[in-house]
Amino acid sequence: MSQVSMQVITELRRMISQGELAPGERLTETQIAQTLGVSRMPVRLAFRTLAQEGLLQQAGKRGFLIREFSEDDVICGLEIRGALEGLAARRLAERGLTDEVRAEFRHILQDGEELLTDQTLNDRKVEQWSAINARFHNTLVEAAGSPVIADAIARNNHLPFASSDSIMIDHNELEREFRKLQLAQWQHQLVVQAIEHGEGARADALMREHAYVGVRYGSLFGLQVRLRP
Amino acid sequence: MSQVSMQVITELRRMISQGELAPGERLTETQIAQTLGVSRMPVRLAFRTLAQEGLLQQAGKRGFLIREFSEDDVICGLEIRGALEGLAARRLAERGLTDEVRAEFRHILQDGEELLTDQTLNDRKVEQWSAINARFHNTLVEAAGSPVIADAIARNNHLPFASSDSIMIDHNELEREFRKLQLAQWQHQLVVQAIEHGEGARADALMREHAYVGVRYGSLFGLQVRLRP
DNA sequence: TCCTGATATATTGGATCCAATATGCCAGAT
DNA sequence: ATCTGGCATATTGGATCCAATATATCAGGA
Structure with a gap:
């Protein structure tokens, strides 16, 4: 896993646990890519990783939500x-x-x-x-x-x-x-x-x-x- | 997750559990992409997913190995x-x-x-x-x-x-x-x-x-x- | 008013391209 | 003979492009 990919993942993790991204919020690749100043590709990989970890969940057939935990x-x-x-x-x-x-x-x-x-x-x-x-x-x-x-x-x-x-x-x-x-x-x-x-x-x-x-x-x-x- | 991506993942899982890909074997994106007749992209995603599941492990800084289990x-x-x-x-x-x-x-x-x-x-x-x-x-x-x-x-x-x-x-x-x-x-x-x-x-x-x-x-x-x- | 369907838009997935770099190979030196 | 260094190659990572399609919007009809 390369530098940029890693950074996107850790930055997203941080934004989620710090509450900068609120539970239930919808994420799009483009938006996050722009925010972090990278292309969509590492964001795409990061979304999949975080979804597998359980921090994101799929929103219908398009996009991801920040998972809410009870x-x-x-x-x-x-x-x-x-x-x-x-x-x-x-x-x-x-x-x-x-x-x-x-x-x-x-x-x-x-x-x-x-x-x-x-x-x-x-x-x-x-x-x-x-x-x-x-x-x-x-x-x-x-x-x-x-x-x-x-x-x-x-x-x-x-x-x-x-x-x-x-x-x-x-x-x-x-x-x-x-x-x-x-x-x-x-x-x-x-x-x-x-x-x-x-x-x-x-x-x-x-x-x-x-x-x-x-x-x-x-x-x-x-x-x-x-x-x- | 789309059709093709899904198929690549399940096909790789099958190949691994059936032993068509031997434990310890090194996988490259290009090779698998050609074998399955898709581009490198879904293979790339699949490798990450399977690595996270523990079926693959990283081989140095480049590529993945089929994980061996004792x-x-x-x-x-x-x-x-x-x-x-x-x-x-x-x-x-x-x-x-x-x-x-x-x-x-x-x-x-x-x-x-x-x-x-x-x-x-x-x-x-x-x-x-x-x-x-x-x-x-x-x-x-x-x-x-x-x-x-x-x-x-x-x-x-x-x-x-x-x-x-x-x-x-x-x-x-x-x-x-x-x-x-x-x-x-x-x-x-x-x-x-x-x-x-x-x-x-x-x-x-x-x-x-x-x-x-x-x-x-x-x-x-x-x-x-x-x-x- | 509310539902339905068609169109428009946004967003994703896959392919391809290019750059970066890890890895392997070969030659030359010790 | 073996080790080291440099070069060539293979392979990956990131960006971009295009097609597919999900979602939203709006208009028309019930």
Whole structure:
């Protein structure tokens, strides 16, 4: 995939998730091509790609719409991630950890631990947590050693609300949000514990539950439930 | 998506799953375009689509290869289907059945029951079973009422070995194969029973196990284990 | 007033062309 | 003999053109 094609795809993804293109809006190749200053060709390819990812849907026989997602869709996207990452965790528990992967997990858990030791949060720390979290999930999926599972998870992550870094943080409630991240960190630790002990079913269950942390745990800490940014 | 584009995609899918294009083989747009008698354009679109589905993989910076799948990949494809259909079944159990869906399930189970009553199998019956089986799985996924889950399952089913009608039947061992289908039918019945009783976890577990019936149950009945056609 | 049908327009799909560049090949040098 | 560099070729990506057709608009009739 070439530079221009790639840029069109990422730019469209961005415009959709930032809301510059509203759900339900109709897209035409010409219009987007002009907006982005390219020919219709890369736009055509991008539309197909995004439609396959589920961000666009066909509008009758001509053109595409920006897909609208209900709150139920958001929950289902999370549950799919939970199910698939749970599968990866179970596989890892059943097949055992290599020393490298074990060390990498320890390192990630350590970093998370240190980040949260002083029990406070700020915008910078939220960013750092996001990186640590991404590393945890990537390591898990990679270590499971199945490209087929990794692909399935990657495809699901194309739904912006389903990916593991879609965790909603209210930057005005950082004391309460701290507790959410603390809980997420503990869940990471428990997952690794389960994997290390070869407890596949437990690792699976923990990952499924962990998928909810981003959008369903807010009420535990007196936070507003907001499914949208 | 237009006629020609569609035909190129389905024809390529067929050529791949029939083995006319061997795993690892390199494809060029021009070559396929000539073979199929179309211009490069629809081939270009098809390559992208199939790559996104996971049937092709990029070869360096130029061109695509037919992806090779290991036996482990096959098992993982099945486990993904199990996890996702299990999720659908759990949702259905938790949300309850409408009368229409309940009736449709009864009908499907009845048809399966009748097909297998005389305890014999022939090629025609295998075809009929395939139809009944497809209807069961489609009904389940539809009834779960989540387009996001349905899409995820549909995407996984693009892997030829992962779809629910990829069940391997040895047409020289029809007496033994009968028992496999009988067991699958019983599993269908148990899944519906669990759903009707609102037993989400049980429905989930049953669907996950059921996903294995196609390729891992052969040894129960003294059948050769063959992951490839 | 609302429906139906015909015409006009917009938009897409496929083919072709051209430029960019990855890849392979061959020759020359070490 | 093997490696390196440059050249030739193959192949892709993007743009443009043309045909097909879906969609919209408008007029006429029920």
